[in-house]
Amino acid sequence: MSRERDEPVRLNRIYTKGGDTGETSLGDGSRVSKLDALIQAAGAVDELNSVLGWAQVVVQDPQLTRIQNELFDVGADIAVPYALGDGRLRIVQADIDRLEAACDELNATLPELRSFVLPGGTEAAARLHMARTSCRMAERVVIAAAAIKPLNSLVAIYLNRLSDLLFILARRANGDAEILWRPGGER
Numbered sequence: 001m002s003r004e005r006d007e008p009v010r011l012n013r014i015y016t017k018g019g020d021t022g023e024t025s026l027g028d029g030s031r032v033s034k035l036d037a038l039i040q041a042a043g044a045v046d047e048l049n050s051v052l053g054w055a056q057v058v059v060q061d062p063q064l065t066r067i068q069n070e071l072f073d074v075g076a077d078i079a080v081p082y083a084l085g086d087g088r089l090r091i092v093q094a095d096i097d098r099l100e101a102a103c104d105e106l107n108a109t110l111p112e113l114r115s116f117v118l119p120g121g122t123e124a125a126a127r128l129h130m131a132r133t134s135c136r137m138a139e140r141v142v143i144a145a146a147a148i149k150p151l152n153s154l155v156a157i158y159l160n161r162l163s164d165l166l167f168i169l170a171r172r173a174n175g176d177a178e179i180l181w182r183p184g185g186e187r
Contacts, residue, residue, distance in 0.1 A: 027080035
């Protein structure tokens, strides 16, 4: 059966046994080790999406639902070996511009920062901080993959901006409960 244009995948069976020997398929059908740099990068983005979903349970922000969908686009971009102008689903500058606009809009409503923020405060903020640190990890894994495999350079930029947005959303979720770093703490 063929699928509709807007139907991204059809999963009739979850397990395929194709990965039982430590290999998996990239989006172009080529087989690689599950330790391949592209698989590691896609896995880090998948983990980020799961952590973001965990935050979304509490936050309930439609913007995060859109971003979770975009993270599947990021994963698709990573999973298909990169070639400029190949017509594949790729992260584009407009995706980054949208994140930057959201950062600018939301950050303008927050008080100026005069110290680093301790992760935590409200439950929503704590979960958003977890998503932010997961995003930073995914960014590092993507940068490492890009050092050895062709990869869309906009993917790392997208993740960098997303981590900024998650930080801003965590600050907003904290409101007056934001906890600032006090150098030397209370030693």
